[in-house]
Amino acid sequence: MVNIESLNNGLKIVYEKIPYVRTVAFGIWVNNGTRNEDKEINGVSHFIEHMIFKGTSKRSAKDIATEMDNLGGQFNAYTTKEYTCYHTRVLDTHFEKSLEVMSDMFLNSKFDESDIVRERGVINEEISMYDDAPEELVHDALQEEIWKKSSLGMPILGTYNSISNINEKNLKAYFKRNYNPKNTVLSVVGNVDENLIPLLEKYFGSWHVEEEFSQNDTNTIYTPSVIEREKDIDQVHLIFAFEGISRTSDEKFTQSVFNSYFGGGMSSVLFQKIREEHSLTYSIYSYTSSYLDTGIFAIYATMSKNQVEKVVKLILDEIENCKINGIDKDILENVKEQSLISYLMGMESTVNKMNSYGTSMLLRNCIIPDNEIEEKIKNVTCTDVKNFIDKVFDYNKMSISFVGNINGINIKELVDKHISNFAKF
Numbered sequence: 001m002v003n004i005e006s007l008n009n010g011l012k013i014v015y016e017k018i019p020y021v022r023t024v025a026f027g028i029w030v031n032n033g034t035r036n037e038d039k040e041i042n043g044v045s046h047f048i049e050h051m052i053f054k055g056t057s058k059r060s061a062k063d064i065a066t067e068m069d070n071l072g073g074q075f076n077a078y079t080t081k082e083y084t085c086y087h088t089r090v091l092d093t094h095f096e097k098s099l100e101v102m103s104d105m106f107l108n109s110k111f112d113e114s115d116i117v118r119e120r121g122v123i124n125e126e127i128s129m130y131d132d133a134p135e136e137l138v139h140d141a142l143q144e145e146i147w148k149k150s151s152l153g154m155p156i157l158g159t160y161n162s163i164s165n166i167n168e169k170n171l172k173a174y175f176k177r178n179y180n181p182k183n184t185v186l187s188v189v190g191n192v193d194e195n196l197i198p199l200l201e202k203y204f205g206s207w208h209v210e211e212e213f214s215q216n217d218t219n220t221i222y223t224p225s226v227i228e229r230e231k232d233i234d235q236v237h238l239i240f241a242f243e244g245i246s247r248t249s250d251e252k253f254t255q256s257v258f259n260s261y262f263g264g265g266m267s268s269v270l271f272q273k274i275r276e277e278h279s280l281t282y283s284i285y286s287y288t289s290s291y292l293d294t295g296i297f298a299i300y301a302t303m304s305k306n307q308v309e310k311v312v313k314l315i316l317d318e319i320e321n322c323k324i325n326g327i328d329k330d331i332l333e334n335v336k337e338q339s340l341i342s343y344l345m346g347m348e349s350t351v352n353k354m355n356s357y358g359t360s361m362l363l364r365n366c367i368i369p370d371n372e373i374e375e376k377i378k379n380v381t382c383t384d385v386k387n388f389i390d391k392v393f394d395y396n397k398m399s400i401s402f403v404g405n406i407n408g409i410n411i412k413e414l415v416d417k418h419i420s421n422f423a424k425f
Contacts, residue, residue, distance in 0.1 A: 002357060002367050005197060007205050011181040014361045015188040015196060016353060023073075024095045024190030025354035027087035028106055029362040031183040034081045035151045035220075035291075037174075041166050042151075043158015044174050046079040047116075047123060051171070052086065053077075054115045056108040059101075061115075067101050074351075079156055082291055083362055089351055092191040096199060103203035111175070113168040120163055127157050134403045135302065137229060138237040142298070142401035143289075145225040146241065152220050152291060180209045187358030189350045220294045222397065226412050229403040236404035237302045238411075240315060243397045244288055244295030247363060251391075253376045254384045255288055255297070260342075261327060261335045261385075262286050262318075263299060269322075270299065274314050280307045292363075297392050305405050309414060316418045319393050326386035340377050344370070395419050 005013045033045050055061045068075040073090030075098075086106060090098045130136045140155055147153030158166075186200060222243040245251050263270040263286025270284050284301040303311050327335075346352045347370060360367050402411045 002369075004361070004367065007181070007197075007201050009181045009205055009208055011200075011204055011207065012185045012361060013188070013197065013200060014185060014357045014367060015192065016357070017192050017196075018190055018350060021191050021350060022092055023089055023350060024092050024098075024188065024192055025087070025089045025350040026095070026098065026102070027085055027187045027354050027358045028102065029185040029187060029358040030084045030179055031082070031362050032178040033079060033083050034154050034156050036178055037151055037154060039151070039154065040162060041158075041170055041174065042154045042162040043123070043156070044166055044171060045084055045178075046156050046158065047119070047163070047166050047171065048175055048179075049077050049079045049084055049086075050119050050123065051111055051115065052105050052109050054112075054119065055110055056104050057110065058108070059104060064101060064105060068098070071098055073098065081152055081156065083359070085355075085358065087351075087354070089190075095190075095192070099199060099203045107204070107207055111168055111172050116166065116168055116171065120166070123157060123163055124160060127155075127160060127163070130157065134229075134231050134233055134235070134237045137231075138239055138300070138401045138403040139298075141227045141229055141403065142225075142239050142241055142399060143296075145227045145401075146223055146296070146399050147220055147294070148223060148225075150220040152294070176209060177211055180211070181207055182212075183362075185358055185362045187354045187361065189354040189357065220291070222294060222296075224397050225399045227399075227401045228406055228411065230406055231404050233404050234304070235302050236305050236308055236402070236406060236409075237300070238308070238311070238403075239298050239300050239399075239401040240319075240415075241296050241298040241399040241401070242392050242394060244297040244392060245290060246293050246295055247290040248292070249290070249295075251384075251388055252290065253373075254380050254388045255290075255392075257332070257336055257339050257377065257380045258327070258385050258388055259286055259288055259297070260339050261331065262322065265338070267338075269318050270301075270315065273318060274301070274311060278310070278314065280311050280314070284311075305409070308409055308411075312411075312414055313418050316415070316422075320422050322389050323393055326382055326389065329382050332380070332382055332385065336377055336380060340374060343373065343377070 002016050037044055053061060053064060071090050071094045073088055075088045077086040088098050144153050144155060245255055262268055274280050274284050281301050281303040286299045289296050299315055301311055357367055400411055
């Protein structure tokens with residue numbers, strides 16, 4: 001059973017006791033990410049994530065790494081557009097020790113200027129690494145352009161220029177303003193006992209912040225865009241993207257089922273048609289990204305330059321086929337079963353449960369029970385899917401991100417030519 005409680009300082013706790021496992025998965029979820037930032041210090045949320053590991057008044061960075069390694073568990077963190085997570089998984093006998101270390105890191109990080117200067121170099125190298133990876137660049141460039149009028153479009157890592165603006169003073173001020181018990185959730189899943197809440201109170205109950213945290217920017221406007229980046233590489237990386245749905249939309253289960261059908265796996269339409277039947281690409285899939293007030297539905301493919309036109313035509317043909325015919329009822333039932341099995345098998349993992357509960361509690365302020373999710377997936381109809389297809393696959397809102405050896409290819413002209421052919425029939 002999933003339990004929801006709060007500490008005396010208002011910090012929300014979501015937890016599930018699973019007595020037959022020997023581990024505990026624990027995460028600290030903060031409702032802060034790129035979209036909370038100003039352009040001048042873009043990347044500060046990710047910078048803070050790095051700095052949390054750089055030492056406290058009682059531990060050096062090496063001490064933190066050594067103590068967590070000695071526990072033999074998993075220990076990491078990541079930053080997204082809308083939230084930051086610090087998480088660990090350890091044996092139940094080591095849980096309190098991991099709590100002590102993580103609470104010290106989280107609540108007592110020094111944020112020394114000397115450490116900030118050193119870490120700035122590390123993050124600049126990380127930015128360079130992503131810029132050198134076309135499979136990352138094609139996604140990042142897309143989001144920067146389609147949401148260029150909002151902080152949601154800013155890169156998670158920041159830019160060389162914005163990172164150079166981050167110092168001890170503005171980093172500490174940002175942390176104080178955006179890290180708050182009222183916008184943070186602790187998620188715990190595993191072999192815990194009745195002492196869990198007192199333990200969490202012991203290590204996190206003293207956390208108090210008088211300032212109100214800043215709210216997410218909710219003025220996001222999707223701007224259809226065409227992005228082209230020349231790279232001297234053998235492969236071409238391509239994304240077709242459409243304005244999608246927000247994470248609070250009632251259509252999120254329909255979207256999940258349709259994505260599984262269209263490009264979410266090896267039996268999907270895109271994979272079978274373009275890779276298996278025509279052997280034109282190694283990697284092709286569709287994916288979704290949903291946020292507080294917006295989202296995208298995207299199709300990614302990588303191929304040789306001489307295969308671009310064929311791949312573009314086939315992808316657009318499959319989109320048009322979905323727009324005209326929707327999805328067959330028998331196929332839909334199979335896809336729903338696949339989606340349900342995938343979800344239920346994933347939720348047998350303590351880490352996946354911890355992640356699911358943490359994000360759901362942080363972003364939606366509730367936990368949807370497994371049986372309710374099962375019902376919502378089962379209740380998706382052919383009409384639901386057709387309505388979703390008609391809503392999302394709007395060619396007037398189609399964006400393109402194109403990275404690689406693209407000299408001599410007019411991708412917009414190529415796409416427009418194929419779309420115009422559909423209107424003739």
